[in-house]
Amino acid sequence: MLKKITVTVNGTEHTAEVEPRLLLVHFIREVINLTGTHIGCDTSSCGACTILLDGKSIKSCTVLAVQANGKSVTTIEGLAPEGGPLHPLQEGFKENHALHCGFCTPGMIMRAHELLEHNNNPTEEEIRWGIAGNLCRCTGYNNIVKAVQWAGAKMRGAELPNTEPEFRCKNARRRIAKYGAGVRISSNTGQHFNLSTN
Amino acid sequence: MIAQSFQYESPQTLQEAIELLHKYGDEAKIMSGGHSLIPMMKLRFAAPEAVIDINGIPGLAYIKEEDGMVKIGGLTRESELEHSDLLAKHFPIFADVTKLIADPQVRNMGTLGGNLAHGDAANDHPAVMLALRASVVATGAEGEREIPIDEFFYGFYMTALQHGEILTEIRIPVPPAGTGNAYHKLERKVGDYATTGVAVQLTIDSNGIVTAAGIGLTNVNPVPLRAARSEDALIGKPISEETLKLAAQYASEDCSPSSDLRGTEEYKRHVTGVLVKRMILKAAERAMQ
Structure with a gap:
């Protein structure tokens, strides 16, 4: 039997009649049509579907849409106004090369959001335990940890950490001087990245 | 799905x-x-x-101290247990165990009552409750009844809860001074079910003699297991190489793990013994503080 629910998503109230077995992530993606929240494992392991439910990070593949009735949901789309400045976490991920394919990123950012809410100056260990429920298969996590620290610094008004990649290749600085920023550099180990001036 | x-x-x-x-x-x-x-x-x-x-039922989530008991509402979330100052005071074991349960998002939803009522020997709280000698309150049409934790777990996903009853509260006796408790599990990766897990609570008097001991084991038996012979091996004696060895040996003998993707039976018995030793030492160290 269908059940009528009202959920406030990113500040906007949505009312819909849903089957009780509809998962919250399907409600968000297919009823509200907000596809920034991803479905990865569908078994509450990977964290790609992480959203905030009444301010707390949860895995929306393991919560029913009816459980969100009368509650407030925040998704990645709700972090920053469209066309406006990015949220410090989004900016942090961008500046610190904290994503490659980007599939885990919305969940990773929503989880980090609650983490920074409790503690805007977390240690590396606290961040790693804090994102223990979010899998990333590209980055190796190091730059995600840096991005969260960077966002924390920005949110508390502290000096921003250096975002230069740790990886250096021979002649990089000379090449920047010669060709300018944004040049694609290949290392002797076959890795590439684009150099930037900041 | x-x-x-x-x-x-x-x-x-x-x-x-x-x-x-x-x-x-x-x-x-x-x-x-x-x-x-x-x-x-x-x-x-x-x-x-x-x-x-x-x-949606109000008043089922709380952590309070009353009548020599710490009372925890059945609907209390893992994340609330993790960050409770009251629990941290008497039971550092809760910080040990919650950190190892799944991940922060799951802990924002998962509850203590649900963890116990599910009746899964792979869950971590049953062993902790055995070590702390807790009891659970079941509420039904006839009112409340209190069930000692030793009479709660029956079999695979089976508990003493009768149909029409809801697990509403967990009661844990506030231990006397000189008590320490600790939990650890071996896990393949963060948030996994235990390969084996051990919860220990010890009370040690001013002469260094163990006066009370509780030891619970996770995921090495069809039902959550109290390592009773290991407890007896400690009581009335100081902690020594000999008592540690006996407690570890008894626990590895008395559990009944099955070989699976987390390890062979022999391996699980061995690691259970190792963790029993380590958790006794950690609980003893906390008891002396």
């Missing part, structure tokens, strides 16, 4: 929830955090006709 269709009920009072349990009979399941139930329903290992969501 989509669960089989079910009727969803969200009662606003405990009485209403109990009435619904009677209305639907055996086909109803109580949902608290839902993080064991919903995955089972998605895999169609469970297909209840009705899900009774108790999250």
Whole structure:
């Protein structure tokens, strides 16, 4: 039997009649049509579907849409106004090369959001335990940890950490001087990245 | 994965929830955090006709000290246990165990009552409750009854809860001074079920003699297991190489793990013994502080 629910998503109230077995992530993606929240494992392991439910990070593949009735949901789309400045976490991920394919990123950012809410100056260990429920298969996590620290610094008004990649290749600085920023550099180990001036 | 269709009920009072349990009979399941139930329903290992969501019932989530007991509401979330100052004071074991349960998002939903009522020997709280000698309160149409933890776990996903009863409270005796407790589990990766896990609580008097001991084991037995012979090996004696060795040996002999993807039976018995030793030492160290 269908059940009528009202959920406030990113500040906007949505009312819909849903089957009780509809998962919250399907409600968000297919009823509200907000596809920034991803479905990865569908078994509450990977964290790609992480959203905030009444301010707390949860895995929306393991919560029913009816459980969100009368509650407030925040998704990645709700972090920053469209066309406006990015949220410090989004900016942090961008500046610190904290994503490659980007599939885990919305969940990773929503989880980090609650983490920074409790503690805007977390240690590396606290961040790693804090994102223990979010899998990333590209980055190796190091730059995600840096991005969260960077966002924390920005949110508390502290000096921003250096975002230069740790990886250096021979002649990089000379090449920047010669060709300018944004040049694609290949290392002797076959890795590439684009150099930037900041 | 989509669960089989079910009727969803969200009662606003405990009485209403109990009435619904009677209305639907055996086909109803109580949902608290839902993080064991919903995955089972998605895999169609469970297909209840009705899900009774108790999250809308006020007053089921609390942590308080009363009458020499710490009382925890059945609907209290893992994340609330993790950050409770009251629990940190008497029971550092809760910080040990919650950090190892799943991950922060799951802990924002998962509840202590649900963890116990699920009756899964792979869950971590049963062993902790055995070590702390807790009891659980079941509320039904006839009122409340208190069940000692040793009489609570019956078999695979089976507990002493009768149909029409809801686990509403967990009571843990506040231990005397000189008590320490600790938990650790071996896990393949963060948030996994235990390969084996050990919970220990010890009370040690001013002469260094162990006067009380509780030891619970996770996921090495069909039901959560009290390592009774290991407890007896410690009581009335100081902690020594000899008592540690005996307690470890008894626990590895008395458990009954099965070989699976987490390890062979022999391996699990061995690691159980190792963890028993380590947790006794950690609990003893905390008892002396």
